[in-house]
Amino acid sequence: MKILIQKNKARFLFLFIANLFVAVTAFYILPKRFFYDAAIIAFDRGNEIGFFGSYPLTILFYKVTGLRYLPFPLIALIQYPVLAYVLYKVGIPANFDKINVKNLLVYLGFFMMAIFMSMPSKEFITYLYLALIVFIFKNESISFKKSVFLSLFLLAILGAFYRPYFLLMPIIAFGMYLVSFISFKSKTLTTIFYGLFIAVFLSLSYGLVKGKYLSESSREVVNSARLQSQDANSMIVSPIKPDTWYGETVGIVYGFFTVNFPVNGLKYLLSPQIIAFVIWQLLLFYILFVRFSRCLKNRKEQEYELWILLILFSYFIVQGVFEPDLGTAIRHKIGVFPLIYYALYYEHFRKKL
Secondary structure (H helix, E strand, O other): OOOOOOHHHHHHHHHHHHHHHHHHHHHHHOOHHHHHHHHHHHHOOOOOOOOOOHHHHHHHHHHHOOHHHOOHHHHHHHHHHHHHHHHHHHOOOOOOOOOOHHHHHHHHHHHHHHHHOOOOOHHHHHHHHHHHHHHHHHOOOOOHHHHHHHHHHHHHHHHHHOOHHHHHHHHHHHHHHHHOOOOOOOHHHHHHHHHHHHHHHHHHHHHHHHOOOHHHHOHHHHHHOOOOOHHHOOEOOOOOOOOOHHHHHHHHHHHHHHHHOOHHHHHOOOOHHHHHHHHHHHHHHHHHHHHHHHHHHOOOOOHHHHHHHHHHHHHHHHHHHHOOEHHHHHHHHHHOHHHHHHHHOHHHHHOOO
């Protein structure tokens, strides 16, 4: 008896099996620097376990689930199927088997999931948590307004307990949403510009209260400890020291463009992983930008899609504030991959609603 499987599902299954092998073998292939965070999470030599903060909560998660006691290849064997199953439940586009730029970006995303989440990882938790937003938007029984509220509330909770920069995203996303009602010639660019403006305003306000601006107290602290090390290869260093209001402004704008338009990464010809990220990121941002523009023009018909993209672009802006280097930036983007996956194929998923 023949078992027939649709081409799109066959391609999804192939990607899953191939990259499951990558995930399981990654422990034996990847350089040690890929496992710095994983070692902190698995061994907790600093006794950081707790209920607040990304490291404490991640350590707690891996201890409670028992995953921290398993070899990394076995962790990969457990985690990667979970990640793939989430995408499977989101949906498989009908043309997923076709070779085009959008699909190739997602194919590469499957590979990067295997690389960055083949070990104990904060991104694994972020990925599963943010997938809830996608399922909320896909749920017919939840109204549009309630979907938006729940999504922003979930981001705020994630920021309050896990990663503080997620607290900025609801503010930036909602601010961009309000700005998008104003008539501009280049509405998409203007909306993103005001998103950056909001991020700068929040950082300067934080600096007035705490004495240090956001990028100064995050990215600069991380990078200052890595100068002259092999991990400094793709560091994001602002052309102006971010210890003044104008330096912080330049730093945030520079960080945003470096993370999302990383053409300066092309100089790392001897680092193929950086070159791959540059190409992946440039194409991804362009496609999402075009889709964002389309949703702004048809906001009533594509209100759900518009909000997913507002959340994504608010994240891209926040990355400009905090990301210390291109490698970390791509790892963090894989943490929001369910949102990216939905945004790339929203016309397919919304047809089902």
